[in-house]
Amino acid sequence: MMLPSLASRKLLTCLGVLSAASVHAHGGLMETQSYTSRRGHPEDQLLGFTRGTLISRDGAAAWHWVCAEAMGYGSWTPERYVWLPGGDILTATGKALLRSRDGGCTWVASTAFQDAWVSSLAEHPTDDSLLYVATGRPAVTNLLYRSRDGGETWTPTSLSRDAVFSAVRVAPSGPERLYLSGWKGYAMYLFRSDDAGETWEDLPQAFPVGLEGAYDLKLLAVSPANPDVLWARVSSRTPAGGILYTVLRSDDGGRTLTSVLAQEDPLVNMDVSADGRTTWVATYNHLYRGRQGESFLPLSLPTGNACVTREGGTLFACGSTWLHEWALARSTDEGTSWEPLFSLRDVRGVHQCPVGTPVREQCTPLWPQLAQQLGVSVSPAPPDAGTPGEEVPPKPDGCGATAGSAGLAPLLLVSLLCRRGRRAEGTPRPR
Template identity: 30%
Template sequence: MRTLRLLPAALAASVLFAPQSASANGRFPLADQLVVDPSDPSHLVLRTTYGIVQSTNGGSSWSWTCESAVGYGGTQDPAIGVLADGTILAGIFEGLAVSHDRGCSWAFAAAPLESEYTIDVSVHRDDPSQAVAITSTGKGDNGFHVILAETKDNGATWSQAGNAILSDLIALTVDVTPSMPERVYASGLVGKALAPALERTDNRGMSWTRTYLDAAYAKGVPFIAGIDPTNPDRVYLRLSGTTADNTMPLDRLLVSDDGAATFKEVYAGEGDLLGFALSPDGKRVVIGGPKDGIRIADAVDLVFEKVSSVYTRCLTWTAAGLYACGNEFQDGFTVGLSNDEGKTFKPIYHLKDICPLECPAGAKSPEACEQSWPGIAATLGIEPPACGIVGPTTSSASSGGASASSGGGGDEGGCGCRLGSSPREEAVIASIACGLGLGLARRARRRRASR
C-alpha cells in the first residue's frame, strides 16, 4: 500500500490489468494469520501464501486446502474467521466464502454480500455464533459500497446491519467490541486525499460517527489491531506508513481510551508491525514484526520490552499460550507456541507438515486442489509417501493459485497488484486500485463470481 498513494490513476490501471499467472502466485511460503476455533481450541486455522492450512489436534498434524477451492487466487490474502460450530469465513474480493464442513466445501454468502469485496470479518467474543463482515466494493466514480453485514446463525444467513457508511470511505478493518456488541469500530481511508479515519457505531450500524487521525498521521493507513476485552473505549490501532523519504516501511501502534475520539502513539516500529495480540484478560499487550521481533508490555503503561527476535508475521494469544507466525528458515518454525509470553517457542508447524485435506467422497475441495498439490509439495519439500501418495511430485504444476474456471483469482481475483509489504496492505491496494474509476473490472468480476 505504501507506494500506492503516489501512483497516478493510469499507472494504477496498468498494474491492475497487468498479465499474471492464474495458476501460481510465486510468493515466498509464509503464514500470516492464525485463528483458533472459539469452541474447540484444538482446531487451528492458518492463512498462508499457499492456501488455508488447518489442524484439528492442536498442531500435531496439519491439512491443506488450495486457494481455488475457497474461491480466490493471485496475491489475495483473505480475512479469516471461525464461528462457534467450526464454520470458516474467508473474506475475499469475490465475496464472503463460507465453509460449514471445515474446508471440504465452500460457497459464497448470498445477498447482501453477494459479489461484494468483503475486506474483513469479526467474530463476536461473547457469542461466537455471531459475526460481522464489512464490504469495500469500488463503484467507480461513485466511491465505495461499504456496509456492515451480520450473521446470528453461524454463517448460514446474512443481513445488513443498519445503514451504509458514506461512500467516500475505503473500508479496511472491522471489529466488534467484546464487552459491548452493539458497538462496532471500522477503519479506512477517506476521499482522494486517502485521509486515515475511524468509524464507530453504538447501535449496530444505524448511525456512524467518523473521527480523523491527527495531521501527524495523515499519510498513514489505519488497521484496527484490537479492542480491550473489558473496556469498550480502549482501541488499539496499527498505523502503517513509511519513513520520511518514503523508502522504508515504518509502522506505529496507537491507542485510544475514549472510544476512538483521540489516539496517542505508544510505539514506533522498526518496520512492519504485522503481529498484535492481547492476553485473554487484556492486561498484557504483545506486538511484533520481521524487524522488531516480539515486544510485550503491560496494558497500563504500554512500555514495550523486546523478548524475542522471531520474524513475526502474526500473533494470537489464547489460554493455550501465545502463537506466532515466523519464518521457517530463520526461526526454525512457521508457527510456534510460547508458554512464557514470547521468550521461547515450541514449533507446532513446519512447512513440510501438511497433507491435502481429507474429505468425504464427493467433496469439492479435494478435486479442486488435486492439480495444485504436486507444485505445493515440490515447493515445500514434501515427499509423496509422507501423505500416502504414490508417485513423484512435479514443480511444473500449480503452486496453489486459482484457475479461471474455479472462480478464484489470478489478476482479476486480487486486482493484479503486488506493491504492498504485508497482507492487509495488499487488500488496500486492491480496494483502492479497483475503485479509482475502474468499474469495468468490478462488472467483469460480478459476472465471473456468479454461482
C-alpha cells in the first residue's frame, strides 16, 4: 500500500475523526496481538486478534476467524493463550479463564474463580497437566491457583494478598521455581517460590534511581537457561507528564532489579533465546533486540504493531498489514530479516465449525462486515463442518479484494494515525 504525502496524511487525519468509528465498530485498528502454537503440533497455530482470534490448522497456510462474541470475552483482551497437546485451548482474559474443548468452536468460562478476575495463565514447560492461574481484581484478596489435571480443577496455593496479581511465570530450566508479580497503588510486589508454589518468599523491591514513583509491576519472562534471571516492567511518569515504560532485569532471583530499556512506547511482551544471551522486547510500534553486554536496539521490522514469540531457533512476530503488508512473520536470524507468513487480507472466513456451535452461529453473520473492512472477498458459508475435533480440509485459495473495499485502505490508515497520536499522549490499550 502506498503511503500518502504528508499533506494528504494531515487531511486524512482530520477526516478520520469522523470516519474511524464507523470503519472499526469495535474500536481501534485491527491488528494481531499474540502468537501461540499447540505443543507437539506445530501445524496448529493461533493469533490473538483485536476482533477475536485467528486459527490455522495447516502451518499458517490458511487462517480463519473466531469472533470475540462467540468467545464471550467482550471488551476484555486475552492476556495469553495456552494450546494443550490434547487439543484444548485456554486463555486468561483479565476477567475470566476461557476454555475450548473443540478446537476453538465453543468457549466456556471456568466457574472455579467465581468473582475473581483471572489476570495471568502459565504452563509448566514439560508437564502438560500442570498449570497456574493468578487473579487480579482490585480491592479484594487475590490468589494464585494451581491445576494438576490440565485445568479441569483448580486449587489455591498458599499465596494470597490484598493486591492485584499481574503475572505468574514458571522458570523453564527449573520449573520448581515460580515468580509472581503484583501491585497495590504504588506498592510493588514480587514473590518467589522454590517448591512449585508450596511456600513463597516476599522480595521487597528497591527500584533504580528515577523510578521511585513506578507503578504497575509485571513480570515479562524468566531466562530459559538460568532460573535466577528474570525480566519485569514498570510504568512511571516523565517530567513532561507522559508515561515511561521501563524493562528491568534481575540476575539474583528477583532480589534486585536493574533498568535495561526505557522508552515511551507501551510494552506488549518479550521473549528470550534458549541460551539466555539475547532478548527481544515488543512494543506497540517496534521490536527491540538486546544481546548480552550490548544495549537494546530497534529492529527495522516490524513497525506499527509488534509481538514476539520464540520457538526453538525461530522467532514469530506480529506486524501491521496496514504498514508493511504482513500481520505475522518468522525469522531465523534473530529478527534481522523476516519471512512474511500472513496478512489480514488473507483471512479465509469464519473458523470451520459444526452447525450449532457458537462460532458457526454467531460469527458467520458478522463475517461480511469484517471481510469488507479487511478488504477480502466474502466466500459462501461453508457446509456443515461435521463433529467438533474432526479434521476439515482447508478451503481453496482465492481471497482477493472486493470492489467495494478498495476505499477502505485510506480509512484504515486514518485509524492508525489517530492511534499513534493517542500513543504519543501515553494512553495504554488493554492487553
